[in-house]
Amino acid sequence: MKNNKCKVITGVNTRLSYFNGWEPVSINGGKERYSVSVLIPKEDKETLDQIEKAVDAAIEEGMSKFGNKKPNKQAIKLPLRDGDIERDDEAYKGHYFINANSITPPQIVDKNVKPILDRSEVYSGCYGRVSLNFYAFNSNGNKGVACGLGNIQKIKDGEPLGGRTNATDEFTTLESDDFLA
Template identity: 30%
Template structure:
C-alpha cells in the first residue's frame, strides 16, 4: 500500500535538539531487527504551526496546511475530522507534554516549555547532510558545530503511516539540516536519543498531486 507524502520543503526557523541523531543512526524501536535510523527533534515557537510562511507549490502555507494536505490525500476529507478527534497521531508535540519530559524524573528536556511545540524527524536510509549555512557558502558541519541548542532549519517532509498496534499517523522525514546561528547548549546529546524514534516507515516519493490545505485550522485541536 502506498502512503501519501508531501514534497520536501524548507521548515520555519527552529531550535535543534537530539542533535546526535543526525550523526549516528540508532535502532528505531526495541523490536528485534529494528532498522537503524537517523533523526533529530526540531523545536518551534507555537506560532510557527499556523503561520503561512512556507513557500510550497507556488503558495505560502503553514506546517498545519501541509499536514492537512497529506491527511486528505491518504484518508479523504473525513481524515481531517479523524485528526481533530485524535484518531490520527499528530507530528506536532506540545513542549510541556509527556513526550517533552524525561521519563525517569518527569522534568522537561532542555528547550521545552508551554511556549513551544516540537517535531520528531527521521531519515530511514543515508545520514542527512548537516551543514553550516551562510550567505556565501554551504559548508559541511561537524558534530561539535551542530549541537543541541543551536538554531537553523531543516529540509523536511510529512508522510502518512499505519501501524498494526499504533494505528494511523503523520510523521516527519528530514533530508538535511542547516545551522544558522549558535544558541545556549541544551546539554549532552539532548537526552535519550530514542525518544524521537517511531516504529513507522517512509514509503517513498510523494504522489503526483495532493489536496490543498482546506480545513486545516485547528487540525489537531
C-alpha cells in the first residue's frame, strides 16, 4: 500500500456528530454528499499531530492551487477547528472538529472490520475511527485545505447527539391488548 501523506486514521476516542454516512444529504443547497463532523479530544495529541502533518502535505501537493507559492496558514481555510471557540455545543467542548464529506458512500464496519448492516448501530454520538483524506482547494476565490471522508469503524456506543432517544427510554411495555377492544 502506497504511503499517502495526506491520509489520517483517527484514534479510538473520536466521536461522530452530524452523521450522514448512510444516505447523502445536501447542505446549503449543494451537491448531495455523505458527511460527518469528527470530534477529536484535545488530549489525542497523536491524531492531532497526524492531521497537522497531513494538512502540511496537502498544501505541498496542492501548491498549484495557491499560485505555486506556499501560503501563510492564517490566509487560507483549514479543516481543523476548535470546538470550544466555534461551537456553543456541550458535545464539542474540549474537542477539535473536522467536517469530512464524500460523494461516494463510506464503508462502515464494526470493531472486527465486519460490515455494519443495521443502520441504527452508527449514529451521531457513537465513537469510531474515521479515515480522512486532506486536499488543497481553490474555488471561487476560497483557498485552503478540505477533508474527504473515507471509511468509518464504529468502536463503541456513546450518548446520542441531536436529541435522538431510544424507544425503550420513551415507552413501557403494555400489559395487555385491551386497548384494541
